[in-house]
Amino acid sequence: MSSPDVCPPPPEVSAGAHIDSYEKYKELYERSVQEPNAFWGEIANDFYWRVPPPQPLLRYNFDVTKGKIFIEWMKGGVTNICYNVLDRNIHEKKLGDKVAFYWEGNEPAESTSVTYAELLKKVCRFANVLRSQGVTKGDRVSIYMPMVIELVVAMLACARIGAIHSIVFAGFSAESLCERILDSNCSLLITADGFFRGDKLINLKQIADEALKKCDEKNYHVERCIVLKHLGRDEVTCDGMNKTSPPCKRLCADGQTSWNPSRDLWWHDLVKDASAECEPEWCDAEDELFILYTSGSTGKPKGVVHTVGGYMIFTATTFKYVFDYHGDDVYWCTADIGWITGHSYLTYGPLANGATSVLFEGLPIYPDISRMWQIIDKYNVSKFYTAPTAIRLLMKYGEEPVKRHSRKSLKILGTVGEPINPEAWLWYHNVVGEKRCPIVDTFWQTETGGHVLTPLPGATVTKPGSATFPFFGVVPAILNESGEELEGEAEGYLVFKQPWPAIMRTVYGNRQRFETTYFKKFPGYYVTGDGCRRDKDGYYWITGRIDDMLNVSGHLLSTAEVESALVEHSSVAEAAVVSHPHPVKGECLYCFVTLRDGHEFTKKLTDQLKILVREKIGPIATPDYIQNAPGLPKTRSGKIMRRVLRKIAKNDHDLGDISTLADTSVIHQLFENRCQIVD
Numbered sequence: 001m002s003s004p005d006v007c008p009p010p011p012e013v014s015a016g017a018h019i020d021s022y023e024k025y026k027e028l029y030e031r032s033v034q035e036p037n038a039f040w041g042e043i044a045n046d047f048y049w050r051v052p053p054p055q056p057l058l059r060y061n062f063d064v065t066k067g068k069i070f071i072e073w074m075k076g077g078v079t080n081i082c083y084n085v086l087d088r089n090i091h092e093k094k095l096g097d098k099v100a101f102y103w104e105g106n107e108p109a110e111s112t113s114v115t116y117a118e119l120l121k122k123v124c125r126f127a128n129v130l131r132s133q134g135v136t137k138g139d140r141v142s143i144y145m146p147m148v149i150e151l152v153v154a155m156l157a158c159a160r161i162g163a164i165h166s167i168v169f170a171g172f173s174a175e176s177l178c179e180r181i182l183d184s185n186c187s188l189l190i191t192a193d194g195f196f197r198g199d200k201l202i203n204l205k206q207i208a209d210e211a212l213k214k215c216d217e218k219n220y221h222v223e224r225c226i227v228l229k230h231l232g233r234d235e236v237t238c239d240g241m242n243k244t245s246p247p248c249k250r251l252c253a254d255g256q257t258s259w260n261p262s263r264d265l266w267w268h269d270l271v272k273d274a275s276a277e278c279e280p281e282w283c284d285a286e287d288e289l290f291i292l293y294t295s296g297s298t299g300k301p302k303g304v305v306h307t308v309g310g311y312m313i314f315t316a317t318t319f320k321y322v323f324d325y326h327g328d329d330v331y332w333c334t335a336d337i338g339w340i341t342g343h344s345y346l347t348y349g350p351l352a353n354g355a356t357s358v359l360f361e362g363l364p365i366y367p368d369i370s371r372m373w374q375i376i377d378k379y380n381v382s383k384f385y386t387a388p389t390a391i392r393l394l395m396k397y398g399e400e401p402v403k404r405h406s407r408k409s410l411k412i413l414g415t416v417g418e419p420i421n422p423e424a425w426l427w428y429h430n431v432v433g434e435k436r437c438p439i440v441d442t443f444w445q446t447e448t449g450g451h452v453l454t455p456l457p458g459a460t461v462t463k464p465g466s467a468t469f470p471f472f473g474v475v476p477a478i479l480n481e482s483g484e485e486l487e488g489e490a491e492g493y494l495v496f497k498q499p500w501p502a503i504m505r506t507v508y509g510n511r512q513r514f515e516t517t518y519f520k521k522f523p524g525y526y527v528t529g530d531g532c533r534r535d536k537d538g539y540y541w542i543t544g545r546i547d548d549m550l551n552v553s554g555h556l557l558s559t560a561e562v563e564s565a566l567v568e569h570s571s572v573a574e575a576a577v578v579s580h581p582h583p584v585k586g587e588c589l590y591c592f593v594t595l596r597d598g599h600e601f602t603k604k605l606t607d608q609l610k611i612l613v614r615e616k617i618g619p620i621a622t623p624d625y626i627q628n629a630p631g632l633p634k635t636r637s638g639k640i641m642r643r644v645l646r647k648i649a650k651n652d653h654d655l656g657d658i659s660t661l662a663d664t665s666v667i668h669q670l671f672e673n674r675c676q677i678v679d
Contacts, residue, residue, distance in 0.1 A: 005464065017458020019459045036498070050282045051078035054076045081159050100356065101114050101357050103149050122150075123153050125274040125275065127160040131278075132274075133226075136161070137283070140184045140187060151167075159289060161278075164290055166291040166293075167343070169637065170204060170338060174208075175214065178211040179301070182215060183508065189224070191204055193230055194230065198362070225265070286310075291303045302510075303510075304507065312348065314501040315352065315449065321456055321471075321472075322455075322456065323414065325383065331381070332385065333385040334364070335385070364393065392567070396597065407432065410437050413439045419542045443530075445528065453470055453476065466535075478532055483521075483523075491532070531544055542560070544558050559579075562577045572596070578649055588625070590646075591625065592670070595628070610626070625649070630673075631670075641661065645670075
């Protein structure tokens with residue numbers, strides 16, 4: 001393990017860590033999988049229960065051949081997650097005056113903060129508002145809001161009264177919002193008038209109105225829409241500026257908001273007279289907490305359901321250990337709350353630990369390319385969690401924008417959302433973290449609720465690009481196409497053999513889809529849909545979605561592995577690889593490459609890239625096609641739409657639904673550039 005390709009935790013990190021050695025990790029891990037009832041029972045005792053959960057905590061069946069799939073953790077235990085993340089911290093831990101969130105707006109001058117005590121009052125007022133609007137336990141509430149403190153207030157208010165929140169990312173279209181409202185039968189919508197994304201004003205209320213009109217056309221009527229006045233409000237500190245003082249564009253956009261007086265209600269009118277006290281609705285541990293939609297490779301999005309008790313203790317525990325959280329840390333997760341990362345590691349996990357977090361409304365390179373590092377210095381952020389997409393974006397601009405800021409407060413860096421290529425990992429480690437901050441490369445899914453494969457900062461020797469080892473209670477396996485478990489060094493399907501507390505419980509309204517998608521292919525296992533490689537040291541490497549893997553001349557190749565090789569070239573900022581039909585091989589590799597500023601797409605470059613892939617992976621992986629891609633088709637959450645790239649590779653203009661694309665203009669350019677392919 002002395003190879004330069006591994007990074008042991010710095011001694012000063014291990015010395016103060018909750019888990020300070022690999023041996024300690026292994027001891028706890030073995031207990032967690034062999035005695036899950038005792039292991040998670042001790043953790044559950046740290047939380048408030050109106051009725052303690054009975055033993056055994058876990059009941060489940062993963063095998064479709066033996067009956068209905070089910071997972072139950074702590075069923076019969078009665079609690080409330082909002083009480084545990086707010087009231088418990090205030091009354092038991094005396095954290096009422098501690099800042100829960102620093103809010104940083106789209107413009108650097110915009111900011112505010114909220115303490116735990118202030119947040120509880122806001123949540124109680126809005127919970128009472130929801131009750132006054134007829135929302136009761138088990139009702140579904142759709143939330144379509146920008147990254148503001150009121151988004152946290154709305155979701156926690158739902159949790160407080162036992163309503164089920166369904167948060168829809170504020171970058172989604174009216175059609176997408178309508179689809180999610182219909183699928184979950186939401187009775188009420190919470191939105192905002194609008195917000196700025198960089199220089200662009202997003203009229204959120206107008207999009208929400210279009211969605212509700214589409215619902216009406218399908219004979220489903222949402223009776224109430226609560227609207228937050230975000231544009232032009234006065235309570236946000238803006239360096240003493242007034243509405244006419246630039247650069248606060250948000251404050252200058254106090255225009256007309258479309259309004260339906262029979263349906264629409266202003267947030268501020270409703271809360272001004274609402275009581276700041278609200279008795280929680282006490283819920284069974286297996287009551288539904290939220291629905292969050294995730295796209296499948298085919299078909300409409302799946303409404304993933306998570307429940308109260310297991311999700312609460314797992315997100316709290318993963319946050320504590322994966323980020324080695326201590327009471328004086330300031331934590332920043334850059335994810336939008338509209339995604340599972342924002343649910344688990346910006347809201348519930350940090351709040352359950354009494355943490356102080358940064359809530360960021362803006363963009364990573366607006367108004368300049370050093371915005372993220374400026375924020376880290378402003379709030380003395382010690383734990384930073386972001387996506388490989390953001391890291392690669394920032395890499396394009398070099399080291400200078402990073403190094404003009406101190407970043408001395410940083411202690412741990414995290415990545416989430418997709419496998420990170422080694423070059424980006426090393427840049428993150430060497431440049432951003434100055435080789436002193438461990439990187440936790442976390443693998444998990446909307447469906448898993450929390451981290452399932454991850455390093456622990458004080459205990460794990462990391463390898464760039466590897467998610468390393470399983471978290472407590474998680475038992476991974478690698479299967480071949482026949483469903484046989486592979487031992488030692490192996491590559492195949494990543495599955496899990498037993499449930500952890502935060503695993504999804506069902507697909508909302510479609511139990512059959514839940515069983516078919518996750519349990520039918522390999523009875524007895526939860527199927528992630530991801531490919532995985534385990535190396536000789538037992539480290540796990542995520543190789544990408546199975547449907548993003550290629551079978552070239554009988555050899556299974558990972559698109560992520562090829563992409564990692566391509567971006568090691570100094571000219572390449574980003575790469576995406578898809579399959580392309582081949583008359584002899586069956587499939588071959590079609591590569592899209594985005595170049596760094598100042599570099600030119602030439603025959604010499606493509607030859608170098610082919611050699612690089614051959615050297616890194618082998619001759620079988622040599623690309624047949626390499627195309628210049630000034631931009632890649634991405635969703636608003638930053639994920640590359642490889643389905644669209646496969647169509648472009650085949651010159652097929654029937655692209656299907658592209659409503660979730662952040663920028664549709666890249667499509668035309670990519671089709672035009674096909675004529676410049678060097679094969």
